[in-house]
Amino acid sequence: MSDMSELVLKTEKLDKVYKLGGRQVRALSDVNLQVKKGDFISIMGPSGSGKTTLLNMLGCLDKPTYGKVILDGIDVTKVPEKRLFKVRKYRVGFVFQTFNLMPYLNAVENVELPMEGTKKSGDEKRKRARELLKMVGLSEREKHRPHRLSAGEQQRVAIARALANNPAMVLADEPTGNLDSKTGYEIVRLLGTLNIDQGTTIVVVTHDSHMASRAGRMLFLSDGRLLAKEKQGTHLMEKALTCPNCGREIQPVDTFCPRCGRKL
Amino acid sequence: MLLVVIALGFSMAIMISIPSGIMANQEATQNLTENFNSTITDMQEEINKTATLIECQTSSGQGFPSGAPTGMPRFGSRQEVFVNETIGDEIRSIEGVKDVVPFFQKSSNETTSETMNTPRGSFTISRPLYTITGVCLNSSFIDSYSILPTNVTSGRNLRDGDTGVLLMSSNLSDYSGVGVGGIMTINGESFTVVGIYEPTSQGRIETRMVCMNITDAQTVTGQIGNVSRFDVYAEDASYVDEIADVITATYSELSVTTYKDRLTQLQNMQDMYNETLKNAESTLSQTQSVAFQEIVIAVVASSLIVLFTMLYTVRERTKEIGILKAIGFSNWNVMSQFLLEGIFMSLMAGVVGVAIGSVAAPTLSSLLLPHVTMFGTQRLAGSFQGPGNPGVTASQTATATLDPQLMLLAFGVAVLLGALGSLYPAWRASRTSPMEALRYE
Numbered sequence: 094m095s096d097m098s099e100l101v102l103k104t105e106k107l108d109k110v111y112k113l114g115g116r117q118v119r120a121l122s123d124v125n126l127q128v129k130k131g132d133f134i135s136i137m138g139p140s141g142s143g144k145t146t147l148l149n150m151l152g153c154l155d156k157p158t159y160g161k162v163i164l165d166g167i168d169v170t171k172v173p174e175k176r177l178f179k180v181r182k183y184r185v186g187f188v189f190q191t192f193n194l195m196p197y198l199n200a201v202e203n204v205e206l207p208m209e210g211t212k213k214s215g216d217e218k219r220k221r222a223r224e225l226l227k228m229v230g231l232s233e234r235e236k237h238r239p240h241r242l243s244a245g246e247q248q249r250v251a252i253a254r255a256l257a258n259n260p261a262m263v264l265a266d267e268p269t270g271n272l273d274s275k276t277g278y279e280i281v282r283l284l285g286t287l288n289i290d291q292g293t294t295i296v297v298v299t300h301d302s303h304m305a306s307r308a309g310r311m312l313f314l315s316d317g318r319l320l321a322k323e324k325q326g327t328h329l330m331e332k333a334l335t336c337p338n339c340g341r342e343i344q345p346v347d348t349f350c351p352r353c354g355r356k357l
Numbered sequence: 358m359l360l361v362v363i364a365l366g367f368s369m370a371i372m373i374s375i376p377s378g379i380m381a382n383q384e385a386t387q388n389l390t391e392n393f394n395s396t397i398t399d400m401q402e403e404i405n406k407t408a409t410l411i412e413c414q415t416s417s418g419q420g421f422p423s424g425a426p427t428g429m430p431r432f433g434s435r436q437e438v439f440v441n442e443t444i445g446d447e448i449r450s451i452e453g454v455k456d457v458v459p460f461f462q463k464s465s466n467e468t469t470s471e472t473m474n475t476p477r478g479s480f481t482i483s484r485p486l487y488t489i490t491g492v493c494l495n496s497s498f499i500d501s502y503s504i505l506p507t508n509v510t511s512g513r514n515l516r517d518g519d520t521g522v523l524l525m526s527s528n529l530s531d532y533s534g535v536g537v538g539g540i541m542t543i544n545g546e547s548f549t550v551v552g553i554y555e556p557t558s559q560g561r562i563e564t565r566m567v568c569m570n571i572t573d574a575q576t577v578t579g580q581i582g583n584v585s586r587f588d589v590y591a592e593d594a595s596y597v598d599e600i601a602d603v604i605t606a607t608y609s610e611l612s613v614t615t616y617k618d619r620l621t622q623l624q625n626m627q628d629m630y631n632e633t634l635k636n637a638e639s640t641l642s643q644t645q646s647v648a649f650q651e652i653v654i655a656v657v658a659s660s661l662i663v664l665f666t667m668l669y670t671v672r673e674r675t676k677e678i679g680i681l682k683a684i685g686f687s688n689w690n691v692m693s694q695f696l697l698e699g700i701f702m703s704l705m706a707g708v709v710g711v712a713i714g715s716v717a718a719p720t721l722s723s724l725l726l727p728h729v730t731m732f733g734t735q736r737l738a739g740s741f742q743g744p745g746n747p748g749v750t751a752s753q754t755a756t757a758t759l760d761p762q763l764m765l766l767a768f769g770v771a772v773l774l775g776a777l778g779s780l781y782p783a784w785r786a787s788r789t790s791p792m793e794a795l796r797y798e
Contacts, residue, residue: 154683154792175688181791182685189795193680207684254684 100163101261101294102128102151107160109146109317120146121157121317128262128296133288135297135305138314144298145266147314151296152185152264153177165261182207186255190267192247194239200226200250201235207257225253228291229283245276252283262294263287269304281307361666362705368659369710371721373767375648375655377714377760378722386641393630400630404623406502408594409455411601412614413448413587415440437463439583440610448589451603453596458498458588461491461574466544487529487565489543491574491584494519502588506568512537512552520570523548526556529565541567546577587611594620651725656774659706663778667699671786678786679794692787699779700772707771711764 107124110117120143128134138144149155150162153169162169169180181187186207194203204222213221226235229249239247248268255263265284269277281304287293288309297308305311311324336350349356415438445457464485472481492504496517499505505514506524515524523541530553535541539550548569556563575581589604591597601613671678681691714721 149792152683154795178682178685178687178690181683187683189680189683193676193683193795195677195680206681210685210687210690258685 099129100127101130101132101165102126102296103161103163104151105161105163107147107150107162108158109143109150109155110158119317121150124160124317124319126312126319128294130261130294131288131292133285133295133297133307133309134312135299135308135310136312136314137300137302137305139300142314143317144300144314146317148264148266148296148298152187153180182211183258184261186257186260186263188248188251188255188263188265188268190270192239192244192251192271194247194250194254196239199236199238200231200242200253203239203250204253204257207254211258221257222253225256226250228256228287229253243276244272245279248272248276248280249283252280252287256287256293262296265295265297265299267299267301268297269299269301274303277301277304358666358702361662362702362709365659365662365703365706366709366713368655368662369706369767369771370713370717371725372652372655372659372770373710373714373763374718374721375652375725377718377763378725379645379648380760381719381722382641382644386637389637390634393634397627397630400623400627404620404627405594406590407616407623408620409591409597410616411589411591411597411604412616413589413604413608413611414614415585415610415612437585438610439580439585440608442582442584444608444611445584445587447607448587448604451600453592453600454589455592456498456501456590458502458504458590459493459571459584460504460586460588461489461571461580461583462585463489463574463578463580465489486532487526487567489574489578490566490568491571492568493571502590506554506556508557509552509554512550514552514554515568515570519551520573521548522551523567523569523573524552524554525550525568526563526566527553528556528563529567532565543567543577544579548573648725656770659703659774660778663699663703663775664781666702667695667779667782668785670698671695671782671789674786675789675794675797678789679791679797682789682791683795688787691789692783695783695786696776696779699783700775703771703775703778704768707768710771711767714767715764 104124104126107121107126108119109121110119112118124147126147136144136147146155150157151164153162153164153172156170160170164180164184167180169177172180195206198206201219201222204225205218208218208221211218223232223235226232229252231246231249231253234242234246237246239250242250248271252263252268255265263284268284269280272280284295284297285307288295295308297304299305309325313320313322336353336355338350338355339353341350341352439461442459445459448454449457465487467486468483469486470481470483472479492515494515494517499515499517506526509524510527512524515522525535525541530536530550533541535550537550537553541548541550548567554568556566571584575583589600591600597615601615604611605613678691681694686694
C-alpha cells in the first residue's frame with residue numbers, strides 16, 4: 094500500500110517477556126506494526142494489555158526480548174545503550190500522562206531542555222522554544238513554572254518539549270489521562286492540529302475512546318497481541334471545528350471563540 | 358540540604374582550623390625556642406660567673422648571699438669584724454685570680470626596738486636602724502659584676518665617681534621619711550639621697566639599708582682601709598678549689614665559700630630548659646600526628662556526607678533522571694549534572710566552612726588539639742622560676758588564625774571532596790534505566 098521510504102516506524106515480531114518473581118509474564122507477543130509518515134495512530138486496550146510496554150519499546154526506553162524496532166530505517170534494538178540517547182533525543186518525542194515537566198524550570202526552559210547538548214546556540218534554542226510555545230498557544234506563559242500552570246497548560250508545554258528536536262514521531266502515553274474531559278479535548282485537538290498542519294507523526298496510547306476515535310487509525314491491543322481489527326478514526330480535522338455559540342469556524346488551539354468571545 | 362551544607366561546613370571548618378592550629382603551634386614553639394635560647398645564654402653567663410666566684414667573708418662577719426651583694430645581711434647582732442683592704446691586692450696577685458671585688462658593710466650605731474607579730478606570739482626585738490653598705494663604684498666592677506641593687510624605683514642608681522650620695526632602701530625611706538633629693542645624716546656627715554630601691558624580699562624582717570661609695574662608707578664609720586668581704590673571681594672554674602685553699606691557708610681571718618652547689622643548680626636548670634624544649638618539640642610532632650588523623654577523619658566524614666546526601670538526592674530524583682533520559686540526555690549528561698551538583702554543594706559548604714573557620718578557628722583548633730593552648734601558659738611558665746633565675750618566664754600561647762592561602766586551599770579541597778563524594782551517586786544516576794525511573798514515584 095505504501096512506499097517503504099514513507100515508513101517512519103516498523104516493528105517485526107516484537108516480543109517482550111518480563112520476569113516477575115520467577116514467573117514469566119509475556120507483555121507483548123508478535124507485534125507487527127507499521128507507522129507511516131504523517132500518521133495519527135491511537136492504540137487502545139485495557140489496563141495491562143501491554144500498551145505502555147509497546148510505547149516504551151517504540152521510544153527506545155526498553156528493549157524487546159525478541160524482534161526488531163526499525164525507526165527511520167535504523168534497527169534501534171541493535172543500537173548500544175550508550176548511543177541510544179541520540180535516538181531518543183532526535184527521533185522521538187515523549188508526552189507523558191503526568192506531564193513530567195521539571196518543576197524548577199519555567200515553560201520556556203522546559204521546552205529548551207531536550208535541545209541541551211545539541212549544536213544550537215542559546216539564542217536559537219530560546220527562539221525555537223518560543224515558536225513551539227506559540228504553536229501550542231502558550232506565548233503568554235513562557236516564564237511560568239509548572240506549578241503556576243493548569244494541567245492542560247502543562248501538557249501543552251510537554252507537547253512543545255516533545256517537538257523541540259523535530260522528531261520523526263511523537264509518542265504519547267495517556268496524554269489525557271490526568272485531565273478533565275474538557276481540557277483533554279483541547280489536548281486532543283492540539284495533537285490533531287499538529288498532525289494536520291505540521292504533518293507530525295503521532296502515536297497515542299490511551300484507553301479514552303473519545304481520544305482514540307479522533308486518530309486516523311485505531312489499533313487494539315489485548316493481552317500483548319495486536320488485534321486484527323482496525324478502525325478508521327473520524328479524524329478531528331476532517332470536519333471543520335465550529336463554535337457551538339455562533340457557528341463560526343474556530344482553531345483547535347483557541348480557548349475562546351475569536352468572534353463571540355465565548356469560552357470553548 | 359541546608360542542614361547538610363552546614364554540617365559539611367563544620368567539617369570543613371575543622372579541616373581548616375586544624376592546619377591553622379598547627380601553624381600557630383609551630384610558631385609558638387619557634388618563639389619559645391628563641392626565648393629559651395636567649396635564657397640559656399644568659400644562664401650560661403651566670404654559670405660562668407658563679408663558677409669562678411670565691412666568696413671571702415671576714416670570719417665572724419655577716420654573710421650575705423651572692424647575686425645580691427647589697428642585699429640582706431643576716432639579721433642578728435654578731436660582732437662585725439673587718440680586714441684590711443690591702444689583703445685584696447695580695448689575693449689579686451695569687452695565680453689564676455682574675456679580679457677581687459671588695460665590699461664594706463656595717464650596722465648603724467642607732468638601734469630600734471620593734472614588736473613583731475608571728476603565729477607563735479609577739480616578740481620585741483632590738484636591731485640596728487639600718488646597715489651601711491659600701492660598694493666599689495669603679496666602672497669596671499659595676500659593669501662586670503652585679504654589685505648594685507637592681508630595682509631602683511625612684512631617682513637613679515649609684516654610678517662611678519659618686520661621693521657624698523647614697524641609695525636608700527624603700528623601707529628605710531618609709532621609716533625615716535626621707536625621699537629622693539633629701540638629706541640623710543650619718544654620724545654627723547650629710548649624704549644626699551639619689552635613689553630609692555626596693556629590696557628583694559627575703560624573710561619577714563627586711564633590713565633597712567643605705568648603699569654608697571665604699572670609701573664614703575669606710576670614712577663615715579671610721580673604718581678607713583677596712584672591708585667586710587671580698588668576692589674573688591678566678592680566671593677559670595677549674596682554678597677555684599686551688600685558690601680557695603690558698604686563701605684559707607693564708608688568711609685565717611677569712612672564711613671562704615665557693616658555689617659548686619649553685620653551679621649544679623644552674624646546670625640542672627639549664628638541662629630542664631633543654632628538656633622542656635625537647636618536650637615542646639615532641640608535643641608539636643605529637644600534635645601534628647593527631648592533627649593529621651583528625652584531618653583524615655574530617656576528610657572521610659565530609660566525603661561520606663557528600664556521598665550519602667548525593668545518594669539520597671539521586672534516589673529522590675529518580676523520576677527526574679528518568680524524564681531527562683527519556684527526552685534524550687546521555688549517561689554523561691546525567692552524570693555531569695549530579696557531579697556538578699555535588700561540587701556546588703561542597704563549595705557552598707566550603708564558604709560556610711571558611712566563614713565558621715574564620716570566626717571559630719582558635720576555639721576549634723584548641724578543642725581539637727588540646728596541646729595548643731596548654732603549651733605555653735601552663736606547662737612552661739611554672740617550671741622556670743627557679744631560685745636566682747634571671748627571671749625569664751617563657752610563655753607562649755598559640756592562637757590559630759586563617760590565612761588566605763589556607764582559605765583558597767579549603768575551596769580546592771571542597772571541590773575535590775564534592776567530586777569524590779558524588780562520583781558514585783552520579784554514576785548510579787547515569788546508569789538508571791529510564792523506563793524504571795519513570796515508573797518511580
